[in-house]
Amino acid sequence: MRALRYEGPATGVVLSRSTPEPEVREGEALVRPIKMAIGAADVLMASRKPDVPPVTMGREFVGIVEKIGNSRGAKEKGPTLVGKRVVASSSVSCGDCDLCQRGLAGHCRNRAVVGVFGRDGCFADRVVLPLRNLFVVPSDVDDDRAVFAEALSSAVHAAQQLRLEGKPYITVIGDGVMGLLCGQLMNRLNAAVRVVGSHESRVDLSAKWGVKHRLERDVGRRADQDVVVDCTGTAEGFDLAMKLVRPRGKILVKGMIHPALGAAWTIDVSAIATKEIEVIGSRCGPMGEALEVLKRGEVDVVGLISKRVRLEDGVEGMRIAGRGEAIKVVVEG
Ligand SMILES: [Zn+2]
Incomplete structure (x- = not known):
């Protein structure tokens, strides 16, 4: 079958035509992706070429379940899923370790991330995923919307992590997909929200949603924001967040680029203590709730x-996404 593979630093990304179709084991499903989307992790991998094991890329998709692994578990859940349109959480946990047992499956000690490490991804003719990672898409959420469920779940989680008092000022740094999703979601909260980015073309898009958008160069560093959400993943973004947030304010960090991908984290974090800043880390979120947000049409x-x-x-799609002029690149089977 065809698979878009990351083959290591020397080769980078290639389209393989001879990748074996994956085997479906107990507790898993074989899924045919219909639409896929290139995400930040894919772009980083393709452009920074980390020294990591080869993997079929891709973690964002909507697809059709074709087959369930033959097992006792399958008899309970499996047959009902065959033929269904699904999305999937990309974080695969073991279910057995102490963290999984404590309800922290997202932080599983044996965690794999679909399309990044430990598990082949969805940029292929077929992908195999654990049944517990799958979520059936409501019939009134079309493929173009469903393909955003994985990215949106992360933004939903970020919005849920903010425990707001009064009507706070919130700045979202970054006008990529995550920043624009967080901006839209947080704009629905009782808060004054603005997105700060570097793309003039995205100002109009934000205006359409009624979300304030400022160019980074026009934003004063007055340390007056109650909450700053950093969606850049970079040292520069986090540094800016520390300059924008007020004393005793909150910074929510929506992912940080791993040093294995070439990020140089050499910034002064002393302001965390001197300004008594609360720093909140944020990663994957609830897929079911993201599908509900899509169903209610709460975000564009x-x-x-x-x-x-x-x-x-x-x-070529990976190159286009890497150049940054496209917001979201969707891949169709
Ligand atoms: Zn575990």
């Missing part, structure tokens, strides 16, 4: 799709 995700490519042209 289709407006974020700026390019569509075929899986055949996946390598």
